[in-house]
Amino acid sequence: MTRLIEGRGLAAGFGGTDVLSGVDFHIDAGEIVTIVGPNGSGKSTLMRLLVGAVRPRSGTITRAPGLRLGYVPQKLSIDPTLPLTVTRFLDLPRPSPRAKKAAMMERCGITDLTHHPMTGLSGGQYQRVLLARALLVQPQLLMLDEATQGMDQRGSAGFYALIEELRRDLGLAVLMVSHELHVVMSASDRVICLNGHVCCEGTPEIVRSAPEYRALFGTGTQGTLALYRHEHDHSHDHAGGDGHDHGHDHAHHHGQGHHAHAHAHADKHADPAEPAE
Numbered sequence: 001m002t003r004l005i006e007g008r009g010l011a012a013g014f015g016g017t018d019v020l021s022g023v024d025f026h027i028d029a030g031e032i033v034t035i036v037g038p039n040g041s042g043k044s045t046l047m048r049l050l051v052g053a054v055r056p057r058s059g060t061i062t063r064a065p066g067l068r069l070g071y072v073p074q075k076l077s078i079d080p081t082l083p084l085t086v087t088r089f090l091d092l093p094r095p096s097p098r099a100k101k102a103a104m105m106e107r108c109g110i111t112d113l114t115h116h117p118m119t120g121l122s123g124g125q126y127q128r129v130l131l132a133r134a135l136l137v138q139p140q141l142l143m144l145d146e147a148t149q150g151m152d153q154r155g156s157a158g159f160y161a162l163i164e165e166l167r168r169d170l171g172l173a174v175l176m177v178s179h180e181l182h183v184v185m186s187a188s189d190r191v192i193c194l195n196g197h198v199c200c201e202g203t204p205e206i207v208r209s210a211p212e213y214r215a216l217f218g219t220g221t222q223g224t225l226a227l228y229r230h231e232h233d234h235s236h237d238h239a240g241g242d243g244h245d246h247g248h249d250h251a252h253h254h255g256q257g258h259h260a261h262a263h264a265h266a267d268k269h270a271d272p273a274e275p276a277e
C-alpha cells in the first residue's frame with residue numbers, strides 16, 4: 001500500500017486560538033477517507049495543512065514524492081461580473097488541452113455545460129465543474145471540502161456515486177470533509193471524527209435494512225449513503241473498562257452536546273480542547 005500523505009502530531013491555530021492539536025493522519029493510494037466533525041472543528045484547517053496552504057505550528061507532514069493533488073476548497077469566490085464560461089474556467093489557473101477538458105467534463109456528467117456561464121450554475125453543477133477542474137491534474141489524491149453542501153439527498157447520492165466511479169476507474173484516493181455528522185458516503189474505507197483532535201476513527205456500516213435508514217433516505221440512493229456508527233462512545237475513559245460501546249448509534253444525537261456530555265464526565269486528561277486543570 002502506497003502512503004500518499006501522512007501527518008504526525010499536527011497542531012495549527014490562528015493568532016491566539018488553537019484549532020488543531022495532536023492530529024495524526026494518513027491516507028493510502030486508492031482509499032476513501034471521510035472527515036466529519038461539527039462546524040469549527042478544524043476540518044478545513046486540516047485539509048489546508050495537508051495541501052500546504054497553512055503551516056503547522058508543530059508536527060510533520062510527509063507527502064509521497066511527486067504527489068499529484070486535486071483540491072476542491074470549500075469556498076471559491078468567482079467575480080460574478082466576469083463573463084466566464086465553464087470551459088474557460090477549467091483553464092484556470094493553467095490551460096488544458098480541449099480534448100482533456102472535454103473528457104473530464106464527460107466523466108463528471110456536465111458535457112452540456114461547456115459554454116454555460118459560471119454564474120447561474122446550480123450547486124450540484126458547480127461542484128461537478130470544480131471536480132472536473134481538480135481532475136485535470138490527474139491527481140492521485142482528490143480532496144473535497146464539503147462538496148455536497150447545499151445539495152439535496154438525491155444530489156449528494158449522485159455525487160458520491162460519481163466519486164466511487166472515479167476511484168474505481170482512475171484509482172484515485174479521495175479525502176472528503178463533511179459536517180453532516182450522521183451521513184457519510186458508504187464507500188468510505190475510514191471515517192475520522194474530528195473536533196480539534198481526532199475523537200475517533202472507524203469504518204462506516206451500511207444499515208440499509210435499519211428502519212432509521214429507510215425513514216431518512218428511502219430506498220432510492222442505491223446504498224451510496226449510510227448511517228455512520230461510531231466505534232466507541234467518545235468517553236475516552238481510559239481509566240476503567242475499554243471505553244467502547246459498539247452498539248452505540250450516533251444517527252440521532254451525535255454533536256456538540258454529546259461531546260460536552262462525554263467530556264464532562266470522563267475526558268479531563270485526554271481532550272486538548274478541554275485542558276486538564
Ligand SMILES: Nc1ncnc2c1ncn2[C@@H]1O[C@H](COP(=O)(O)OP(=O)(O)OP(=O)(O)O)[C@@H](O)[C@H]1O
Pocket residue numbers: 014019037038039040041042043044045046074179
Ligand atoms: N484564516 C483563518 N484565520 C483565523 N481563524 C481561522 C482561519 N481559518 C479558520 N479559522 C478558525 O479556525 C476554526 C476552525 O475552522 P475550520 O474552517 O478549519 O473548521 P471546519 O471544521 O472546517 O468548520 P465548518 O464545518 O464550519 O467549515 C474556526 O474557529 C475558524 O473561525
